Amino acid sequence: MASTIVSDQGQITIPEEIRDYLKLNAGSKIEFVIDEQGQVKIIPLKFSVEDLSGILHYPGIEKATIEDMENAIQEAAIDWS
DSSP states (O other): OOOOOOOTTSOOOOOHHHHHHHTOOTTOOEEEEEOTTSOEEEEEOOOOHHHHTTTTOOTTSOOOOHHHHHHHHHHHHHHHO
């Protein structure tokens, strides 16, 4: 079991074996969540656009592809010019 010490400023160093397991690097973002049983969980916040694609799908509306999103960004950029 990995453990660490909390500094006077409330900072911790995440042990290497945990960083490796969660695939965390310098600059990675994490979230602390307290579950229904009162246990604290560390959730790595690293999602690619591909992971998030289509998560807001509504029945009857076609899912947007990565290409659709990139085209929409380009069109919006042109409108701001």
